[in-house]
Amino acid sequence: MKFSRRxxxxxxxxxxxxxxxxxxxxxxxxxxxxxxxxxxxxxAGTTDISARLIGQWLSERLxxxxxxxxxxxxxxxxxxEAVVNAPPDxxxxxxxxxxxxxxxxxxxxLNFNFLRDIIPVAGIxxxxxxxxxxxxxxxxxxxxxIVYAKGNPGKVNTASGGNGxxxxxxxxxxxxxxxxxxxxxxxxGEAPALTDLLGGQVQVMxxxxxxxxxxxxxxxxxxxxxxxxxxxxxxxNVPTVGDFLPGYEASAWQGVGAPxxxxxxxxxxxxxxxxNGLADPKLKVRLxxxxxxxxxxxxxxxxxxxAEETEKWGKVVRAANIKA
Numbered sequence: 338m339k340f341s342r343r344x345x346x347x348x349x350x351x352x353x354x355x356x357x358x359x360x361x362x363x364x365x366x367x368x369x370x371x372x373x374x375x376x377x378x379x380x381a382g383t384t385d386i387s388a389r390l391i392g393q394w395l396s397e398r399l400x401x402x403x404x405x406x407x408x409x410x411x412x413x414x415x416x417x418e419a420v421v422n423a424p425p426d427x428x429x430x431x432x433x434x435x436x437x438x439x440x441x442x443x444x445x446x447l448n449f450n451f452l453r454d455i456i457p458v459a460g461i462x463x464x465x466x467x468x469x470x471x472x473x474x475x476x477x478x479x480x481x482x483i484v485y486a487k488g489n490p491g492k493v494n495t496a497s498g499g500n501g502x503x504x505x506x507x508x509x510x511x512x513x514x515x516x517x518x519x520x521x522x523x524x525x526g527e528a529p530a531l532t533d534l535l536g537g538q539v540q541v542m543x544x545x546x547x548x549x550x551x552x553x554x555x556x557x558x559x560x561x562x563x564x565x566x567x568x569x570x571x572x573x574n575v576p577t578v579g580d581f582l583p584g585y586e587a588s589a590w591q592g593v594g595a596p597x598x599x600x601x602x603x604x605x606x607x608x609x610x611x612x613n614g615l616a617d618p619k620l621k622v623r624l625x626x627x628x629x630x631x632x633x634x635x636x637x638x639x640x641x642x643x644a645e646e647t648e649k650w651g652k653v654v655r656a657a658n659i660k661a
Contacts, residue, residue, distance in 0.1 A: 367427055367603050368401040374593070376432045377416025379409045383547055383627050387461055387591050388432040390623055394614040395607070403430075412436055412501055412661065414447060421449040425596040427603035431455060433594040435503040435650075438643055442651035443501045444661045452647060453597065457639040458604055459611040460592040462629030466507050466543040466564040468578065472556060474540055479562040479581050482541070486517035493519045496539040498527035501661060506650050507543040507564055507587035509657045514582045534558065545589060546571070546628030564588060571628070590632065590646070592639050608636050 372395075376388045385407065392403035408416035413436040423429035437451050449455075468479065476482040486493050497505035500523040512519055522539050524530035527548050534542045535557055542549075543564065550571060552558040562578045563569050564587040578585040593611060595604060614620050615631040624631060632642070653659075 367606060368399055370428065371402040371404050372428050372430060373404050373406050374430045374432060375416045375420050376405055376407050377409060377413035377436075378407065378434075380407050383464060383545065383589075383629075384432060384434055384591055387624065387627060387629070390620060391461060391593065391611060391614060394617070394620055395610055398610050398613070412440055412443070412499070414440055414444065417451065417455065418448055420594070420596055421454045423596050425598040425600075427595065427599055427607070429596065430458065430607075431594040433457075433592045433643070435589050435591075435646060436501075437594075438646035439501055439503065439506055439650045439654065440661075441647050442654040443659060452644065455594040456597050456599060456604065457636045457643060458593040458595050459608045459636065460590065460632035460634055460639040460642060461611070461615070462591055462624050462627065463565075463632050464589040464591075464627065464629040465546050465569060466504060466587060466589070467546055467549050467553065467572070467575070468511075468541065468561045468564070469534065469544050469549050469553065469558045470541050470561060471534060471537055472559055473537065474559065476561070477559065479576065479578065482561050483515050483517060483581065486515070486519060490518040491520060493517075493541060494522050494539040495519045496522050496524060496530035496534055496542040498530055499523050499525065501654075501659060503587070503589045504543045504545065506653050506659075509659065510585065510587055510653050511543070511578065511582070513653065513656060514585055543587075550628060590642065591629075592632070592642075604636055 374388055374392050376385050378384045388405050392405050395403045408419055413434065417431060417437060420429055420431040441451050476485050495508045497508060505521060505523065527545065530542060531544060531548060533539050549558060553560045560572060560575045562576050563572060564578050566577065566579055566586045568577060612633045615633040621631060
């Protein structure tokens with residue numbers, strides 16, 4: 338049986354129209370069952386809290402539960418691999434953090450390629466670090482600190498919440514740009530690192546704002562500088578590192594990702610709802626309480642951030658010869 342060219346064209350157009358309606362219908366229906374959002378860290382940290390805030394918002398907006406599942410291990414790689422291997426149907430999401438960009442270079446043999454296997458959905462917040470020292474430390478400004486560290490090479494210990502963490506890499510970037518030699522002391526989490534900083538066992542720490550701000554306000558720690566490109570509203574009199582080391586900027590950041598090949602319509606729907614949440618005054622205040630600023634934008638915007646951070650921290654990992 339022979340078809341005319343006109344009939345063939347009609348059939349082709351009909352197929353495209355039907356496919357378009359199927360895609361639209363799929364996006365409109367999503368989600369029809371609970372969605373898992375895997376957090377690749379232990380409960381109660383800033384990453385976990387921001388995931389629960391966004392999860393609650395999405396649950397209320399989309400009418401299905403967004404269940405937070407903590408999968409810590411291997412510096413976030415365990416949870417990330419679980420999402421990489423999940424069906425790309427929008428029902429398994431990943432709370433993405435700066436560790437994802439760092440691990441791409443820090444770990445030589447991963448079972449996935451983050452930039453290829455996880456697609457960006459939306460950014461959530463960016464969290465600054467504060468360069469903090471104990472009140473008895475003999476410097477009161479970041480310029481004095483740099484002079485002191487240069488005059489005492491290898492005698493200043495800098496704590497972090499773990500090897501290869503964003504706090505650790507922020508310190509390594511500072512060392513490279515300032516030309517100072519400090520000894521890195523990794524801890525199993527930010528809390529024990531702060532405890533030793535308060536006790537004087539270590540001299541300095543690149544601490545997240547949520548973890549350190551109350552100690553600074555109470556006078557138990559002294560803030561020398563913030564690592565963001567601009568000053569913080571919470572610490573308006575504290576300069577940025579970039580004021581003394583032009584071009585320096587570092588922060589922890591978080592967002593949402595999904596397995597590659599997740600339908601674009603679902604990604605767009607999630608991105609829209611997350612951005613609506615970031616614009617909501619109540620949710621915005623709760624995220625601000627974590628010490629962060631929202632980073633709303635398109636999936637492409639978030640993807641650009643991830644790619645830039647992967648390249649940036651990859652250079653630091655290689656230059657400092659950091660190993661997992």
